Amino acid sequence: MIDPLNIARDVIVQEIAGLEALKNSLGEDFKSAVALLGGAKGRIVVTGMGKSGHVARKIAATFSSTGAPAMFVHPAEASHGDLGMISKDDVILALSKSGETAELGDILAYAARFDIPITAITAVPGSALANSATVALILPDAEEACGQTFAPTTSTTMMMALGDALAVAKLRQRGFTAGDFKGFHPGGKLGAALRRASDLMHGKDALPLCHPDASMPEIIDVISNGGFGCVGIVNDEGLLKGIITDGDIRRHLSGGLDTKTAVDIMTTNPRTAEADTLAGDILSYMSKNKITALFVIEDKKPIGIVHVHDCLSIGVI
Template structure:
């Protein structure tokens, strides 16, 4: 029966710091040992016509799932196959054009060892990530990535801790080297993460969010001031475009402009749109990224921008509320 828990806050902090020290030392040791085998693994994966099939049991399996997900999201097709399931049919997922990344600290996991001959017969390139260079897994591999650690952070030296941290870091290093070699950039990442914040920022264009058609507040330059105010109130944007008959933007009038006129005590009833408009307003193209429109608003401290097409014609309007609703800002 387990002993009754006895919590010592100082002891807990001491163990936490000790864990950080042990795992940091393990990563520095890992860094020093990487060389030709690492570059061979990157070259093999780059030349792979299929996918990277990641395998591992227990904690190494959990790490393997994360590595497969990181590779897949950064431009390298990858999937995780459980070694135990592989011996019961899932080995059919592995094809001759694949690279198998097999992860095991000991290199002697029975479930992996059982399928190594079958994997060799398939004709895949085998990359082993192991802490023992003389293990069964290492002997069967074409390329061996050394993930050895001097000690685990677990005081009992039983729970995989520093060893799984080393595996995770080595997988991240592979993913980073591969994405760089592939010329993978932010736009590629966004396409594989359309539901995330970055995806929204890099895939959402102004035309996707702008108000268009009758929803765009606009008046002609000779529109009486009162009629212009009615247009602003009706469209609810806090501004209106002043455009000519060819849809060319001549200026803009905003709620802020109205406040400034009132402070001056001017008789607004005799004025027209051309008299009070702010000429040469900030404009954005409809094909621009929404995040770029947000940058324009922030840079010039404005809350609305008018949108034009490739021909310079007024096609829409956008304000900061539209961007916030779309979670671009």
């Protein structure tokens, strides 16, 4: 009896072998492709037919989400009017394993007519696509994971990985940051994790603060009214010098707490965040250190506070 788990593992092993071969095959042509795509004054037009077309759609979406304007153009539709979507300032990224996909013919001819550069991803170096390309990225010879049916499996995995590699190389060269990425992903859990402390924090009016000389009744009152389970201790210059949590107070109950002031029980050098710290990093830091609130500081002065519930309420995980 055929064991589907063994088949699945064989497929994954086969595709990993293809990716290893792809990694080892990369050379100067890849650098040239990144430079060509990075030099586009217009958009990156990604195209392909069949399974390669599905991969091309994903690659276009990846480029767009990382700040490189891109779009997918279906090669068959291009022959019926969509060629007008491609401008002289664009760069074409065309995918075809064989390099002989008939539907790509009109796009290749159009690119030649208007001197539009082409980056090709294909497995055949002497193919029509490779010969038409400004830069050709040749996929290494690797068996399709489906065996005798030869349906695109390993080859499309390599195409997908190569598209990701081009996009990531391009964004890193441009210094694209997580903050930039957030602008293209405002929704969902990813957008939530990429929000900053300044987006989540409670402002100065809500800050639970006391002076180092504050008495225990005053400290307890501020903690109770603040609702954050802590109080920040600031000096005369407004600098954050320490923090007291409700847990700190409980731990000192048996040590003559009523005679002590804030400076006696506060934790010095408290953990803090900057205004541009990502929400995902804040939640991770809180979880790791088992704390529920962080003061947000600027020039060592508290300007806000973020509670763990502020992160969870917007879907940060």
